[in-house]
Amino acid sequence: QVQLVESGGGLVQAGESLRLSCAASGSIVSINTMGWYRQAPGKQRELVAAITSGGSANYADSVKGRFTISRDNAKNTVYLQMNSLKPEDTAVYYCNVGGRRLIGGSAVGFASWGQGTQVTVSS
Numbered sequence: 001q002v003q004l005v006e007s008g009g010g011l012v013q014a015g016e017s018l019r020l021s022c023a024a025s026g027s028i029v030s031i032n033t034m035g036w037y038r039q040a041p042g043k044q045r046e047l048v049a050a051i052t053s054g055g056s057a058n059y060a061d062s063v064k065g066r067f068t069i070s071r072d073n074a075k076n077t078v079y080l081q082m083n084s085l086k087p088e089d090t091a092v093y094y095c096n097v098g099g100r101r102l103i104g105g106s107a108v109g110f111a112s113w114g115q116g117t118q119v120t121v122s123s
Contacts, residue, residue, distance in 0.1 A: 002026035009117030022095030024076040029107045031099035034078035038091035085121045092116040
């Protein structure tokens with residue numbers, strides 16, 4: 001079992017910043033892509049940003065230039081620095097981590113979701 005613990009959400013005003021963190025723990029052998037998704041009320045969950053094990057990142061057009069994703073491989077942690085926040089960024093943010101974990105002496109693939117953290121941006 002791989003557990004993801006998110007932190008860093010909150011209520012801010014437009015133009016302010018927040019930093020989200022997501023730490024993975026468990027019988028992890030390796031982690032491939034780590035990403036952040038968000039889901040606003042009445043909308044589908046969407047990809048915000050993702051980063052590969054090699055450090056290559058991609059972003060949704062709506063957050064390019066404002067958000068930065070990074071990871072600390074030694075800590076199995078992914079971060080999302082969110083600057084110049086807008087009211088339309090309001091959503092529940094979820095981290096997603098994929099890789100391989102140890103089960104009964106064998107490495108098998110896994111994909112896990114965090115519990116979600118609320119980000120609210122007031123105008």
